[in-house]
Amino acid sequence: MRKQIAAANWKMNLTLQQGETLLDEITAAGIALASNQQVIFAVPSPYLPMAEARLGSFADFDASAQNIYHKESGAYTGEISAAMLVSLGIKFVVIGHSERREYFSESNADLAAKVDIALKHELTPIFCCGEPLEIREKEGQNAYVAKQLEESLFHLSADDIKKVVIAYEPIWAIGTGRTASTEQAQEIHAYLRSVIAKKYSDAVAGEISILYGGSVKAANAVELFSSPDVDGGLVGGASLIPAEFIAIIKALK
Numbered sequence: 001m002r003k004q005i006a007a008a009n010w011k012m013n014l015t016l017q018q019g020e021t022l023l024d025e026i027t028a029a030g031i032a033l034a035s036n037q038q039v040i041f042a043v044p045s046p047y048l049p050m051a052e053a054r055l056g057s058f059a060d061f062d063a064s065a066q067n068i069y070h071k072e073s074g075a076y077t078g079e080i081s082a083a084m085l086v087s088l089g090i091k092f093v094v095i096g097h098s099e100r101r102e103y104f105s106e107s108n109a110d111l112a113a114k115v116d117i118a119l120k121h122e123l124t125p126i127f128c129c130g131e132p133l134e135i136r137e138k139e140g141q142n143a144y145v146a147k148q149l150e151e152s153l154f155h156l157s158a159d160d161i162k163k164v165v166i167a168y169e170p171i172w173a174i175g176t177g178r179t180a181s182t183e184q185a186q187e188i189h190a191y192l193r194s195v196i197a198k199k200y201s202d203a204v205a206g207e208i209s210i211l212y213g214g215s216v217k218a219a220n221a222v223e224l225f226s227s228p229d230v231d232g233g234l235v236g237g238a239s240l241i242p243a244e245f246i247a248i249i250k251a252l253k
Contacts, residue, residue, distance in 0.1 A: 003209045004225070004252040005165065005232040007040040007126060008239030009066065009094065010047075019047050023054045025242040026249075033060050037252045041239075042066045042094045042126070045080055052089045064092035064126065067100060070113035082121035093118050094234075096128040096152065098171045108151035115152060119160055126234065127153060128213065129192075130169030141170075141188060146195050158200045166210045167234040168192060173214030174236065185212050186227035193229055218247035225251050 014022065023041065033039065042064040043051045051063035069079035085093060095118065096111040111127070118125045129148040131141040145168070153161055168188055170180050180188070189210050197205035212224055213234035224230055232252055238244040 001036045003038050005038045006249045007234045009042045029246050040064045066094050068093045082117050086121050092124045095125045098169050111152040126165045128167045130171050133172035158204050162207045167213045169213040182223050189229035218244045221248045221251035
């Protein structure tokens with residue numbers, strides 16, 4: 001049974017003290033996860049040691065980095081290497097978020113290199129894909145997301161791609177208050193799984209968790225997560241509100 005995941009993406013938000021309080025409130029809720037469920041907090045890099053320390057005693061609660069560099073080490077001021085993350089005990093890293101693609105011009109080839117170095121160091125990539133509004137309005141979303149997978153992930157072996165978590169982000173729904181309907185979410189998630197199955201196999205595709213990442217809230221999480229191919233969410237703004245994110249965690253299948 002593939003993992004059902006509630007992943008928080010704090011982005012560039014919260015002070016250290018606010019982050020500590022947020023984690024403490026969520027972990028104090030006494031949430032009992034099923035064996036197929038997992039909670040991940042992608043926190044700003046300065047907070048990784050704090051998050052790892054606070055989450056370490058909670059089974060299936062993990063910290064994640066929000067980014068990684070594709071080189072092992074060197075004169076790359078401001079970047080974070082895979083070895084650095086591993087040395088902190090981190091197991092997950094978000095790769096290819098739409099904001100990294102848009103604001104920092106990260107290409108599919110760049111992201112392929114990041115995925116490779118993450119896997120080399122036994123980090124689990126949370127690989128983001130998704131289309132902007134103009135592509136959705138032209139009904140070009142399937143070809144758009146398929147190309148993202150093909151150019152960033154399909155060089156991987158079957159064994160390696162099964163180690164990747166995929167997060168589908170309808171870019172037009174991030175931070176806008178708009179959300180894909182349950183039917184739209186299921187349709188594109190099923191399509192992503194079919195593209196993976198065509199390249200590898202149904203069995204491989206069936207093992208990969210695919211998260212929905214567009215304005216997930218407590219009010220819509222149960223309905224979204226009820227879809228057979230939606231395996232949880234990558235949550236932005238709502239993950240900064242303890243009660244909201246607790247409800248989202250409890251909505252996991």
